[in-house]
Structure formats: C-alpha cells, structure tokens
Amino acid sequence: MELALDIGTWVLLLAGSLLLLITGFGLIRLPDLYTRIHAGGMADTLATFLIFVGLSLQSGFSLVTVKLLLVIAFVFFTGPTASYALAQASFVAGLKPKLDGLSESEDKDETD
Amino acid sequence: MLRTVSLFLVLMAVWLLLSGHYTPLITGFGIASCLLSALIAYRMDVIDHESHPLQLGPRIFLYWGWLFIEIFKANLDVAKCILFPSKNLRPSMFMVTASQKSDLGKVIYANSITLTPGTVTVDLDGDQVMVHALTEISAQGVMSGDMDRRVTKVMEATS
Numbered sequence: 001m002e003l004a005l006d007i008g009t010w011v012l013l014l015a016g017s018l019l020l021l022i023t024g025f026g027l028i029r030l031p032d033l034y035t036r037i038h039a040g041g042m043a044d045t046l047a048t049f050l051i052f053v054g055l056s057l058q059s060g061f062s063l064v065t066v067k068l069l070l071v072i073a074f075v076f077f078t079g080p081t082a083s084y085a086l087a088q089a090s091f092v093a094g095l096k097p098k099l100d101g102l103s104e105s106e107d108k109d110e111t112d
Numbered sequence: 113m114l115r116t117v118s119l120f121l122v123l124m125a126v127w128l129l130l131s132g133h134y135t136p137l138i139t140g141f142g143i144a145s146c147l148l149s150a151l152i153a154y155r156m157d158v159i160d161h162e163s164h165p166l167q168l169g170p171r172i173f174l175y176w177g178w179l180f181i182e183i184f185k186a187n188l189d190v191a192k193c194i195l196f197p198s199k200n201l202r203p204s205m206f207m208v209t210a211s212q213k214s215d216l217g218k219v220i221y222a223n224s225i226t227l228t229p230g231t232v233t234v235d236l237d238g239d240q241v242m243v244h245a246l247t248e249i250s251a252q253g254v255m256s257g258d259m260d261r262r263v264t265k266v267m268e269a270t271s
Contacts, residue, residue: 030197031201032203035203045183067130084233087234088235
C-alpha cells in the first residue's frame with residue numbers, strides 16, 4: 001500500500017513537472033503575448049492539479065490533504081481571472097494578436 | 113435568510129477543516145467569529161444570488177466534472193502545440209454568442225473558456241464573447257457551442 005502510494009506520487013509529480021517544463025518552454029517559444037497566455041494556462045490547471053494531488057497522496061488522510069485540495073480549488077477560481085485581466089488589458093491597450101488561423105476580418109479592425 | 117444560514121455553515125466547515133485545534137475555547141472562538149462574519153455580511157446586504165449561488169445546486173458539480181475532462185484534453189492539445197508549433201499553431205480570434213441570460217451565467221461561461229488552456233476570453237460585451245484560440249482544435253471546441261449549452265443548462269432552472 002505504501003509502495004503503491006509512493007509510485008502514484010512519483011507518477012503524478014513527474015507528469016506535473018513535465019507539464020511545467022513544457023509551459024516554460026512554450027513561454028519562450030510561442031510568438032506573441034496572447035499565445036503565451038495559453039502556455040501559462042497549462043501551469044494554472046493540469047500541472048497544479050497533478051502536483052498537488054501527488055502531494056496529498058503523501059499526507060495520508062488528514063487535514064493537510066484538505067488544505068492541499070483547497071489550494072487547487074482557489075487556483076482554479078483565480079487563475080482564469082488573472083489570465084482574463086492580462087488578455088483584456090493588452091487588448092484594450094491595442095496590442096494586435098498574430099493570427100493565421102480561422103480569423104475574421106472585423107476583429108482585426110477593432111484592435112486598432 | 114436561507115443564504116445567510118448557508119454562508120454560516122460554509123464558513124464553519126472551512127474553519128473546522130483549516131483549524132485543527134478542537135479545544136472548547138478555540139472552537140468557541142471559531143463559532144463566534146463565523147457568526148459575526150455571517151451577521152456582518154447579512155447587514156451589509158452582500159449575500160445574494162451572485163456572491164453565494166445556492167440556486168445552482170448539485171448541477172454545478174456535474175458541470176465541473178465535465179469541465180475537468182475538457183481541461184485535461186485541452187492541456188494535451190496545448191502541450192502538443194508547444195512541442196510541434198509548425199504543425200499545430202494556428203492562432204485565431206473570433207466572436208461567439210453567449211446564450212445565458214444572467215450575468216452569473218455569462219461569467220461562468222467566459223471563465224470556463226479561459227480556464228480551458230488553448231482558449232482565452234479577451235472581451236465580454238453584452239452577449240458577445242471575444243475568444244482568442246491557440247489551435248484549430250481549441251477554436252472548434254468553442255465554436256461548436258457545447259460548453260455554451262451546458263452552462264445554459266446549469267443556469268436555466270434558476271434564471
């Protein structure tokens with residue numbers, strides 16, 4: 001049982017760390033601010049979730065587990081607000097996104 | 113009044129879970145401070161359907177479960193895009209219509225879009241949501257309107 005928990009923790013922590021590594025890689029590699037926000041979104045969601053669930057496996061069934069899970073809940077509630085504030089502020093300031101996908105022409109006019 | 117009682121119970125549960133000290137004196141202080149907080153919130157008239165959305169009931173938990181699976185899939189998509197940008201990176205910006213009537217519903221929808229990696233809400237004006245998407249898959253996910261319908265279903269019984 002101990003061994004199973006340890007293996008579970010290892011797997012979750014490594015998966016979370018790998019996602020964080022990809023996030024950091026993406027922050028450097030992606031072309032502009034808007035796309036980099038998406039990379040940051042990974043650290044906010046699945047990476048946080050995996051690492052904190054991995055840690056809560058080690059704490060046994062105690063109040064510490066509850067606190068770790070509460071941290072996940074708070075990050076999930078506040079993360080999107082911060083992302084939105086960042087995206088909205090740069091949009092209002094007039095930063096144009098680099099687009100090459102399914103763009104609509106009227107959106108480009110509004111960023112002027 | 114029901115919301116004030118519920119706020120007190122939530123505060124009390126959080127206090128009990130976070131404190132870890134259960135001597136009569138400390139627990140008494142906890143009850144007193146939770147009562148005082150609930151009373152002040154009641155007097156300030158800040159407990160309403162937005163700050164304490166009791167009306168959403170258990171449906172919101174089902175929605176969170178679905179949203180979590182979507183977040184999981186979106187994370188893999190974004191990770192793939194970062195590792196192989198030339199194949200997957202197709203940033204786009206477009207408008208979608210939010211079909212929720214209440215402000216709370218629109219906020220849940222816009223925040224869900226932002227919480228899913230690969231899509232970010234840039235602007236919310238009336239019922240028009242401006243979305244920036246990283247890949248084609250994530251853009252199609254929002255355009256299909258699946259999330260919009262689910263949030264509306266969570267909200268509709270309450271309106």
